Amino acid sequence: MHRRGEHRRRLHLTRAIIAAAVGLAGVAAAGPASAAPPYETEGSLDSIAFTETTVASGSEARLDATWSLPDNPATPAGFVLPLPSGLQGLTDAFPLLAPDGAEMGHCEVSATELVCDIDSGYIAAHPLNISGTFNFWVQVQTTVAQDSRVDYVFGDVSAAVTVQASDTPCTVDCDFPGRESEKTGVLDRATGEISWSVKIAAPVEGMAGGEEIVVSDAPGSNHALLPDRTTVWQAPGLIVYPNNVEGPGEWTENPDAEVSPDGGDVSFTAQEGHFYDVTFVTRVSDGGVQGTYTNDATITVDGVATTVAASVLRQGGGGTGIGDDVARFSITKAVTGPAADVDVPEFTGRYSVRTPDGDVLDGDFSVSADETWTSADFPEDSVVHLSETAPAALPGIDWTTAEFSVNDFVLRGGESTPVTLTNGSALALGTFVVSKRVVGDGAVLLPDDRDFTVNYTYPAGPGYPAGSGSIEVPADGTPSESPALPVGATVELSEETPQAVDGTVWGDAEFSASSVTIARAETPTVLLTNSLTATDPGTDPGTDPGTDPVTDPGTDPVTDPGTDPVTEGALAVTGGGSGLPTLLTAGLLLSAGIALLAVRALRRRAALA
Known part of the structure; x- marks a missing residue:
């Protein structure tokens, strides 16, 4: 049979091993990445695409995507990308790197989703135009009877790829043609272990028997052998696999093989008709940073050495992110x-x-x-x-x-x-002024040092509370100024009842304005007028009103009323004979009254001056 059949068989087996490894990795990693933290701001997936146009069913494929956050996002911020049916994530974790190499976010891939957290500190420093890229690997689990175009939907965007049919029955060149020496490797992403398989060349009939075989392994940098994991496998003959491909089968461990303490060398004697593989296992020591890991093996059969080599690409994801360095106030x-x-x-x-x-x-x-x-x-x-x-x-x-x-x-x-x-x-503050005027015939009796109390009140206004107070206004007409009051206040005025003055009665007080408004540029002036009336305006306010101002009213102002006002014993005068003494008395009273009125007038002028 043609070698193509063996190639398909090896591809089928490799896919099966990878699928099993990925499944275990997904189970192991699903716990920590299965629940994304609650995000105040959800990022958006802006685009996503397969890097290859065609992938085989059951094989791995890389997806490249772009993402973004809105400006000034509340934190925590990030995004969750559920994987659609038919794609299984290859468990992974990787940073999102800013242009300066600093980590601005972190992503984790599980079998079912990708979760990316964006660093809150980076967001605070770069709040605008935050965006980036990422890539990750999936296994395509969609099965098709023939090559088909499949559109995988990721929310608002989608990625299309042609899925090739696999595991279809072989119909041409399906017989086993023999095999050459070869080395392959499979990475378990969950454990970081690489399983290296060294195939030893054999014809269709298998080994002749008796060959002394030595296989030495030489891992490259950043991964090392696990000594207790080195194993020699043997198959006693050929079988036909379910896809109708013929190849070595019924593999068992060779119990007679010798393994060196470090696990790097094996030796055994071949049996007739058998086929042999040797498995070496290494573990990555740098967390997958190197990406590609190499391994050489030297196969010596009866002293003839052949070197085979292989490399494994850690199909890990990666990503970038950037935001504008801006500020505000x-x-x-x-x-x-x-x-x-x-x-x-x-x-x-x-x-x-x-x-x-x-x-x-x-x-x-x-x-x-x-x-x-x-x-x-x-x-x-x-x-x-x-x-x-x-x-x-x-x-x-x-x-x-x-x-x-x-x-x-x-x-x-x-x-x-x-x-x-x-x-x-x-x-803003202002004042008002009040002056006093007293009128009436009792004004002359008002003491010059007498003060009058004027009360004022005003309601609350813009920026100030209600207020009240009083000022003392002198009787002599001197103006009195109020304390500083808020401009715009409407001030209501009233007077306390004045102190009584003997022999007089106070009349009503009269303000020239009962209220004033405090202003910036002028001072309102108010005249307060009070009337003061003598209680007996027909008598001299300066003497006892019950007596004559000159003599006892019971006697003649000149002589005893029982005698003649001229000579005693003279004839009585009838009619107006007694008018002269009366006229004299009246003249005296009139003169005294005029004098008193003049004094009052002088006092009043002094009060108003």
Whole structure:
């Protein structure tokens, strides 16, 4: 039979061994990678494709993919890629490397899914345009009766490949043609062990018998022999496999073979009609970093040496990732003083960003009290200068200070620099003035040092509470000024009842304005008028109203009323005969009254001056 049949048999056996190894690896690795952590931000798979256009059913295939995260992702962030039916992952773990070689993420492959975690620290430093690539290996388990195009769906994207039929019955050149010396290897990804199989050449009839055979193994770098795993296998003849391919079969371990203590050398004597394989096992010592592992073997049959070599590619995945090194800043608005209690319009200002390349990027910001404005992203190491536009004027409040907590600062990559802009404020203040005027015929009796109490009240207003107080206003008309009060306050005025003045009665108080509004540029002036009335306006307020101002009213103002006002014993005067004394008395009273009125008038003028 043709050698093609043996080649197919070997391919079939190799696939079977790999499938078994992968299955065990998947079982071993499914635990730690089966549950992805809960992600605040899920990445997206943007594309995926097979590196080969055609793969055989049961063989391994590599997939290349691209991924990305949205800008400013919340952490933890990552993505999970379930594998579709027909593909089984080859257990693996690999880093996602940034351009500088630093690990920015980590991926694990199990039999059923691929899980990638993106490093939170890297995200914080590179929050924008985060994306990358990865590749991993799967076993194609889809079976087809004939070569078929299969589309494997991974969520929103898919990968198509032509799957070749396998294990179909052999119909041409299926007989065993004999074999040449050969070495092959299979890597168990779960354990890191490589099983190397050395096939010893033999004709169709098998060995002649009696040949002295020595096989020495020489592993390459970064993997070493496991001494107790070296085994010599023997098959007594040929069999036909289920796919109708003929080849050596019914393999058993050769109990007579001698193995060196280090497991690197075996020796045995061949039996007639037998076929022989030797298995050496090595273990990878670098975690799979090297990728490709080599192994040579020297086969000596009756002193004739033949060298065979093989290499194993660790079909491991890998990946990359990158994000932009950018930075930003934020401005939080704080207001102190009375303006903090007032609905203030937005505050505005300007920023100027000078990039490391010397470009100047200017812009505006607008922020309300107790809120935060966040800038766009700028290159790291840019320098930022901030300024504020004068805030909108408020009716009864003055802006005092405006202060940035930091200014002319450098933006650090992956960070947002917080800035607080604080505006201080104070109430605008003003006063009012009250003057006193007293009118009425009792005013002359008011002591000059008498004060009057004027009370005031005002309700709460923008930035200030309700308030009240009093001022003392002198009787002599001197103006009295109030304490400083909030501008815009409407002040209601009232007077306490004045202190009583003997011989007088107070009338109602009258304000020229019963309320005033405190203003910035002017001082409201109020005149408070009080009337004071003498209790007996027909008498001299300076004497006892019950007596005559000159003499006892019971007597004649000149002589005893029982005598003649001229000469005693004169004839009585009838009619107007007694009018002269009366006229004299009236004249005296009139003169005294005029004098008193003049004094009162002088006092009143002094009070009003």
